[in-house]
Amino acid sequence: MKAAVLHSENRIIYQEVDIDHCKEDEVKVQVMAAGICGSDTHKLMTEWKYSLPAIMGHEFSGLIVERGNAVTNVEVGDRVVAIPFTPCKMCSYCNSGEFSLCENHGMLGSKSPGGFAEYVNIKATNVLPINGMDFEEAAMIEPLAVALHGVLHIHPRIGDKAAVFGVGTIGILVIQWLKIAGVKEIIAIDISDEKLEEAKMMGCERTINPLKEDLVETVLSYTNGEGVDLSLECAGSKVTQEQCLLVTRKKGKVGYLGIAYSDVLLKEHAFESIFRKELTLKGFWNSYSAPFPGEEWIKSIEYIQNGRIKLKELISHRYKLEETQKAFDMMINRKETYGKVLILPNKE
Known part of the structure; x- marks a missing residue:
């Protein structure tokens, strides 16, 4: 098959690679759409922690074209989304259903070959049927589940006011889930006016460019001088990770979904906000719960299928598999404003 293979820092080669027949508990998925995650660009530009050469891509959907002898949950021809995470099911976290915290998990696109290829072999327990769902939308189920994992566990209340820092793909998806959860007013915060316009179209009542x-x-003027009930940090910026603490009201909650990939040093006033306001701080990692893969994935599929979540509008770029390097160069060098960028290894 053909694949976009990472050989070294930001060096991807479109080449022929071998792929085995799937094992008895696996299926072979013909990849129809695969998303580039923000973490992919970071891993591409820093020291790769895993074996090279490697095939990246952990957000993808496709068609089952082969199945192992022991597989009974899906059929050849089924449209599916891949669950990239494989819990060990042996550690204490797995035994308590906290799969996102598994200490010895597998991961497509890093620890094993991912979706920037024509085909992927994957355990049959790691695919979910999408029925007639569009493949491009289905490739966004993974980030949608990540966003829902944060929203579910920050426990928004009907009538809350929230601030969302960073309105890239995850931020926009968080905004949509907050609206569904009954949050009264959402303030979108970003340094891109174009991104803020997108947030308005998704239902944000107010936007701020700092x-x-x-x-x-500005936040205090919007909230009667109190601050927001919830702040959700989705930018992965050390600046915004501090700012969250400053705009949240007393007894409010701060949720961190973004990763700064650098030291976060808090000024005295920001740090004191944590205890003087008695804030609750929570971090959210991945998107999994019990029963695996969890309600985050099941609800994401349901809400896409009933039209409650908008995804197509977030896709800004589509590239062929042989153009994967070009796609990463565009994102890393910020040659264009982008939303969700997709790789399409096998066009319908």
């Missing part, structure tokens, strides 16, 4: 107006003063 480069153009004072963030804290």
Whole structure:
């Protein structure tokens, strides 16, 4: 098969690679759409922690074209989404249903070959049927489940006011879930006016560009001087990870979904906000719960199918498999404003 193979830092080669017949508990998925995650660009530009050469891509959907003898849950021809995470099911976290915290998990696209290829062999327990769902939308189920994992566990209340820092793909998906959860008013915060316009179209009542107006003063003016009930950090910026603490009201909650990939050093005032306001801080990792893969995945599929979640509007770029390097170069060098970028190894 053909694949986009990572050989070294930001060096991807489109080449022929071998793929085995699937094992008795596996299926072979013909990849129809695969998303580039923000973490992919980071891993591509820093020291790769896993074996090279490697095939990246952990957000993908496709068609089952082969199945092992022991597989009974799906059929050849089924449309499916891949669950990239494989829990060990032996550690204490797995035994308590906290699969996202598994200490010895597998992961497609890093520890084993992922979706930037024509085909992927994957355990049959790691695919879910999508029925007639569009493959491009289905490739976004993984980030949608990540967003829902954060929203579910920050426990928003009907009528809350929330601030969402960073309105890239995860931020926009968080905004949609917050609206579904009954949050009364959402303030989108980003340094891109274009991204803020997208947030408005997704139902955000207010937007703030901190480069153009004072963030804290503006949030306080929108919330009767109290601050928001919830802050959700989706930018993965050490700046916004501090700002969350400044705009959240007393007894409020702060949720961290973004990863800064650098030291986060808090100023005295920001750090004191944690205990003077008695804030609750929570971090959210991955998207899995019991029974595996969890309600995050099941509800994501349901809400896409009933039209409650908008995904197509978030896709800004589509590339052929042989153009994978070009796609990463565009994102890394920020040659264009982008939303969700997809690789399409096998066009319908």
